[in-house]
Amino acid sequence: MTLAVSALQAVGLFLVTNIDDIIVLSLFFARGAGAPGTTFKITVGQYLGFGAILVTSILIALGAGAFLPEGVIPYFGLIPLLIGLRAAWQAWRNRDDDDDDDDDDPGRAVAIWSVAAVTFANGGDNIGVYVPVFLAVGPAAITAYVVVFLALVAVLVLAARYIATRRPIAEVLERWEHILFPLVLIVLGVVILVEGGAFGL
Structure with a gap:
């Protein structure tokens, strides 16, 4: 796998796993509209939170790669697959819910730690997806993923703003995120399982 391919895959993976972050960050921007330093605080908070997600994912992947037989690694594709199935089940179960929680309170200060905490807490699924991907590729590809991810964090913040x-636009994303998120995770899990030859596939 070339670095260019890894970079392209990283772009797709980042976009898919951070669709919900766009909505959350846009709400932070709406809340902090007019308050000084809002963009700076949200940017720093997002980098801190996402950096923690990346570090956690890499550490777990390195630990798992050191102690698990190579033949077991493809089965980590079950993680995004199960997360996707769970998200799909939740979306189906809540299909009749019409919760329109508008959190528009412009002018309120946004704290860096709150953005970082929300980003990290919202990134549990990201970790579950990134770990099997990092396990399936080499150090050079992981580096490419990290560089692309960190570059795209800035794009994410700008998009949210x-x-x-x-x-x-936010309403459209919010409307379709519950379909895109599970769908892509399920596909990702299946691809990892198939490419790794899990279950004799």
């Missing part, structure tokens, strides 16, 4: 001032 843009969305915060364009409510219809």
Whole structure:
């Protein structure tokens, strides 16, 4: 796998696993509109939270790779597959819920730690997805993933800032995220299982 391919895959993986972050960050921007330093605080908080997600994922992957037989690694594809199935089940179960919680309170200060904490707490699924991916690739590819991810964090923050001032876009993303998220995770899990030859596939 070339670094260019790894970088392209990293872009796709980042976009898929951070769709919900765009919505959350746009709400932070809406809340902090007019308050000084809002963009700086949200950017730093997002980098801290996402950095913690990456470090956790890499440490788990390194530990698992050191102690698990190579033949077991493809079965980590079950993690995103199960997360995707669980998300799909929750989306189906809550299909009739119409919760429109508008958290528009412009001018309130946004704390760096709150953005970081929400980002990390919201990244449990990210860790479950990144670990099997990192286990399936080499150190060079992991480096490519990390570099692309960190670059895209800035893009994510800018996109969220843009969305915060364009409510219809946020509503569209929120409407379809519950379908895209489980669908892509299920596909990702199946691909990891198949490419690794799990279950004799």
